[in-house]
Amino acid sequence: MKPQMLFLLILPALVGCDQTPTGRTQLTLVPDYIMTDIGRQTFAQMRQSQRVVTDTGVNRRVRCVAREITKAAARLYPEAKMPETWEVAIFQNPTPNAFALPGGHIGVHSGMLRVADNPAQLAAVIGHEVGHLLANHGNERLTQQLGIKSVLLLVGLFGDINNAQILQAIGVGARLGITLPFSRAHEQEADLMGLQMMAAAGFPPSQSVELWRNMARSGGAQPIEFLSTHPAHETRIQNLRSHMTQALDRFHHAQPAACPP
Numbered sequence: 714m715k716p717q718m719l720f721l722l723i724l725p726a727l728v729g730c731d732q733t734p735t736g737r738t739q740l741t742l743v744p745d746y747i748m749t750d751i752g753r754q755t756f757a758q759m760r761q762s763q764r765v766v767t768d769t770g771v772n773r774r775v776r777c778v779a780r781e782i783t784k785a786a787a788r789l790y791p792e793a794k795m796p797e798t799w800e801v802a803i804f805q806n807p808t809p810n811a812f813a814l815p816g817g818h819i820g821v822h823s824g825m826l827r828v829a830d831n832p833a834q835l836a837a838v839i840g841h842e843v844g845h846l847l848a849n850h851g852n853e854r855l856t857q858q859l860g861i862k863s864v865l866l867l868v869g870l871f872g873d874i875n876n877a878q879i880l881q882a883i884g885v886g887a888r889l890g891i892t893l894p895f896s897r898a899h900e901q902e903a904d905l906m907g908l909q910m911m912a913a914a915g916f917p918p919s920q921s922v923e924l925w926r927n928m929a930r931s932g933g934a935q936p937i938e939f940l941s942t943h944p945a946h947e948t949r950i951q952n953l954r955s956h957m958t959q960a961l962d963r964f965h966h967a968q969p970a971a972c973p974p
């Protein structure tokens with residue numbers, strides 16, 4: 714084996730093996746500043762190319778829930794890299810979907826507001842998305858997609874590549890990454906983190922189960938991120954139920970959230 718190969722094998726262990734807030738080991742090799750840049754660019758592009766809901770009442774409702782969830786997230790996961798500010802936009806789009814991008818950008822489709830029909834269900838959705846973000850799932854997925862070797866090459870460990878080129882090269886993968894579904898392990902982790910966040914924020918956690926019932930009822934239209942590998946609604950509900958005791962305990966110790974219905 715060439716020394717270079719050996720280096721490739723041990724390097725991830727040195728630089729990229731991290732633990733998610735739930736204690737799962739993950740490999741995240743894309744530098745944070747690149748993830749943040751991708752998030753900012755993607756969100757700015759979306760804001761330009763899609764219609765944004767300007768209704769004051771709708772904005773107030775969604776922003777209130779996002780604020781409560783992100784406040785709770787900071788308390789629950791002090792070790793996680795927390796964005797300094799959070800940007801929230803509601804997109805005019807009938808598909809029930811939501812997402813959170815690196816750098817702290819939360820997007821909710823108007824179609825999601827028909828499915829999540831109260832603030833607690835919306836809190837389950839936003840908690841889930843913030844869970845994906847704080848557990849660094851985007852970076853993990855991008856690392857898997859590009860392959861360890863190419864990420865390391867791109868970040869210039871083996872060559873003179875400037876930042877603009879890295880961004881361009883990784884950006885292509887990232888655009889692809891954003892349209893691909895998360896894995897089941899990621900979905901499960903995001904569900905459980907979201908459940909704890911909504912409970913800590915003072916939203917009744919049982920509403921997470923209601924959300925997925927509504928989602929099933931809404932005729933199988935899945936959020937884009939769940940398109941092919943999403944767990945069945947029943948699996949998701951069972952998973953949430955098995956952690957409900959802890960969430961309820963957290964909820965009963967929390968100040969009830971006061972977001973407009």
Ligand SMILES: [Zn+2]
Nearest residue numbers: 895900903938
């Ligand atoms: Zn998800």
